[in-house]
Amino acid sequence: MPYRAYVFEGNRIDAFREMICAETVEEREAALAKILPEQQGDFEKLYEALEGNPVTIRFLDPPLHEFVPTEEEDIKKLADAQGKTVDQIKAIIDSLHEFNPMMGHRGCRLAVTYPEIAKMQTSAVIRAAINVKKAHPDWNVKPEIMIPLVGDIKELKYVKKFVVETADAEIAAAGSDLEYEVGTMIEIPRAALTADDIAKEADFFCFGTNDLTQMTYGFSRDDAGKFLDAYYDAKIFENDPFAKLDQVGVGKLMKMAIELGKPVNPNLHVGICGEHGGDPSSVEFCDSIGLDYVSCSPFRVPIARLAAAQAAIAKKNA
Numbered sequence: 001m002p003y004r005a006y007v008f009e010g011n012r013i014d015a016f017r018e019m020i021c022a023e024t025v026e027e028r029e030a031a032l033a034k035i036l037p038e039q040q041g042d043f044e045k046l047y048e049a050l051e052g053n054p055v056t057i058r059f060l061d062p063p064l065h066e067f068v069p070t071e072e073e074d075i076k077k078l079a080d081a082q083g084k085t086v087d088q089i090k091a092i093i094d095s096l097h098e099f100n101p102m103m104g105h106r107g108c109r110l111a112v113t114y115p116e117i118a119k120m121q122t123s124a125v126i127r128a129a130i131n132v133k134k135a136h137p138d139w140n141v142k143p144e145i146m147i148p149l150v151g152d153i154k155e156l157k158y159v160k161k162f163v164v165e166t167a168d169a170e171i172a173a174a175g176s177d178l179e180y181e182v183g184t185m186i187e188i189p190r191a192a193l194t195a196d197d198i199a200k201e202a203d204f205f206c207f208g209t210n211d212l213t214q215m216t217y218g219f220s221r222d223d224a225g226k227f228l229d230a231y232y233d234a235k236i237f238e239n240d241p242f243a244k245l246d247q248v249g250v251g252k253l254m255k256m257a258i259e260l261g262k263p264v265n266p267n268l269h270v271g272i273c274g275e276h277g278g279d280p281s282s283v284e285f286c287d288s289i290g291l292d293y294v295s296c297s298p299f300r301v302p303i304a305r306l307a308a309a310q311a312a313i314a315k316k317n318a
Contacts, residue, residue, distance in 0.1 A: 012038055013067065017078050020064050021092045025116060027082070032120040039121065043128035052139030056206065056295075058146040058185065058273075059121050060110055063101035068093045102211070102220065107149020107185075111159045118147075118159055122166040130176045143180045146206055151188040153197040160201055185273065187211035192253040199261035199268055206295075207254050209274040209282075213241050216250050243275060245282035255289045262290075271295060283307035287315065 012035065019031035046055060069075045072086075079089045098104035111118035125143050133141040145163055150156045160182050171178050182201075186192055187208030195205070214221055221242045231237040245251060254272075261268050271293040276282040278300025284307060286294055296304050 014077070014081065016067055017069060017074075018081055019117075020067060020096070021078060021082060021084075021089055023092070028114060029116050032116055036120050036124050039124040040128045043125055044132055047128060047132040047139075047141055048136075052136065052141060054142070054144060056144040056146050056183075056204075056271075057121075057125055058148055058206075059108075060117055061107050061148045063096075063098060063104055063106040064110070065093075065096040065098065065101055068096060102214070102222075108147050108155050108159050109149065111147070111162070112155060115159070115162045118162050119166045122163045123170055126167045126170040126178065126180065127174075129180070130171070130174045130178055133176070133178060141178070143178075144204060145180060145182045146185055146204075147182065148185040148208065149187060149211070150184045150198065151190040153194065153201060156184055156198060156201045185211075186254075186257050187215070189216055189253055192257040194260075195257035196260040196264050199264040202261075202265070202268065204268060205257060205261060205270045207257070207270070207272045207274075207291075209245060209250065209254075209272055209276045210242065212253065213246060213250050213276075216246070216253060217241060244279050245276040245285060247282075247285050251285055251289070254286075258290055275300070278304045280307035280310070284311045284314075287311035 015031050015034035015038075019028055019035065022028035022031055043057065046057075069078055075089050075093075076086055079086045082089070096105075105113070122145065125145060129141050129143045133139065145167075147156060147159050147163070163182055167180055181203035183204030183206065184191070184198060184202045185208040186195065186198075186205050187210075189212070191198055192212070199205075210221060224242070228237065228240060241250070258270055261270075269292045271291055272282075272286050273295045275296060277286075277294035277296030280303065283294055283304055287308065288311075294304050294308065
């Protein structure tokens, strides 16, 4: 489930807003304790639906400002819940403002700042997997925990430490033999350029090509529509780079990351997450550079499956 959809469902947004506006670790942990069972329940449903097939769960990624209240009534409700004044809550909300939030305090940076978030999510992932594995011992339940927006191996090592410590403690407490993996999203050019280092700590790579395209081109997917038509008219671009993967630039970074990462970690499995996963020419390219899977929004899955089959047939007949 996309994290935005999870957070805004039912009354969960209240606990999440309490977590965002917490000023101490204790306040934050109290709010996270309310979120944990809800998220665990969602993950159990996810494992049940996949029936033992691989499940990759991306940890909290979007910037926190997306979840804060904007209406006076909601701000007052949050202030009352936390024993703060409306002005105090407004000051906290103002402090979350960022000039470029998509390149700001999000992804693994949240877990570096607030490790308790990663710990809570890890507990939810592992507890859910243990419960579903008990209920279905014939299923191969093996969570894949994905840490997003890593650009430096030190970030991954720092967050992974909390994930592994929490996961191992949960597994030991349950007397389980559950296995899990910890990997990362390659969505920052620096991560692709240093993939040989990052592969030392990652069990898998997943290319987040939406962000990788934004950061490689240097323009925002949300704002590019204002000028892309002029680029098409001038024949600078033939296609929307957010719909059809740029194989020359972004693709070169992906190919480089695989070539750097796999010799370091021969067991490294690699995929793609983003709208490009539903574009036939992009799927064909991903197959040609050795990706193991593509992921895309649900309505594009039929196209992706057909494109993957066609790529496999073409390779077989080559």
